Amino acid sequence: MAEVEDRRSQILDAAFEEFAAKGFKGATIKSIASEAGVNSPALIYHYFPDKEALFNAVLETHAPIRSAIENPASFMDRPPEEVLPEIARAYFATVANPTSRRMMKLMLGEAMRRPQLAEMIGRATAVRVLGFLKGYLSRQVELGRLRPHDVRSSARAFVGMLIPQAAGKILFTALREDGLEDEEHIETAVNIFLEGLKPK
Amino acid sequence: MAEVEDRRSQILDAAFEEFAAKGFKGATIKSIASEAGVNSPALIYHYFPDKEALFNAVLETHAPIRSAIENPASFMDRPPEEVLPEIARAYFATVANPTSRRMMKLMLGEAMRRPQLAEMIGRATAVRVLGFLKGYLSRQVELGRLRPHDVRSSARAFVGMLIPQAAGKILFTALREDGLEDEEHIETAVNIFLEGLKPK
DNA sequence: TACTCTCGATTGAACGTTCTGTCAAATAAG
């Protein structure tokens, strides 16, 4: 029974599934144990001090939502007609990944009732993404590719434009009924954005 | 003890607070009872068959997010430079209202784990708002005030542009750190949107 | 090889607590 993946990881995976599906309160130590294929809930306490610690360990395991945003240098000078669709595609690809999707649901769902977690997500993800975009858009204004404007606002506007389409995939399936495809949305949205900000 | 507000309403109010703060699983019948000033949890079962029914009753009580969108006729022919900022302001006003804010947190938080609830919210709110916008934007294209384009996409884009700013008020307080005010954001975002869609 | 010792991994059972939901009795209202 020499598993390549050790028990700790099995438990973490099972806990992730359970927390994502039922939330922190809804998932039980027993259900996590049985999902992990261990016969006794007690084993979980051999690896983690308590349920809260297991939850935090799950968050840490899946936390590094690494994105191309990590090294901004390569993007900075490339034109927005190229870069913005790439960002949008990367975003939709993340949303299309089932694991990422579960993670988003888990974090967002719990964040509603855990201000501390919300603060962490806001700082680790939201602020960082917007920060990158603000930098990039400022640079494009400098380069004369976009007209001068408030990049705090345009950064929000750009990521925001993608959100309803993403929400249609994650949560509100009814939004898919009008059949708008990701690529169509990217094209139109980026077009509106760039036309709206092109130099006079 | 002849309260103006009857017991049922007291219980509903208390349940709303508790569910919003702790979620369905986190809120207990006892905590709801004591928040409602009721001395026995048993009384709750006199008015509601079980916890689930109480939860549904809470949702129904606060459900009618009535918005100006209900009678679209009056908006349809007015120009987007007027109408879009009004919609944006109405949206931010809703978000600024503490009760609405709690309701959003409650519904979104539970929707992550209740596909059926997510479906309902999607249909009752998201699809309806987008539907109204699609209709309005189509009309503006007809009137020659906007260039022809895919309104499924532009409707998503417009509501989406507002979401990060709203999220900064509801959830991710760190987003407020760059100090962007609602009115500033509305002005820039609407400007991008209209410039991006103005007839050639 | 055979035997024992050790120690972490794993288990079933159980503890105390808390939860939802029930009930018969007490109280208030008409």
Added chain:
DNA sequence: CTTATTTGACAGAACGTTCAATCGAGAGTA
């Protein structure tokens, strides 16, 4: 007196967590 409201007490189940006992692989010894 009759009916509706409100109560405390509690049953039954599920929860997180603890614990002593068992298992199994490896080290040491003969």
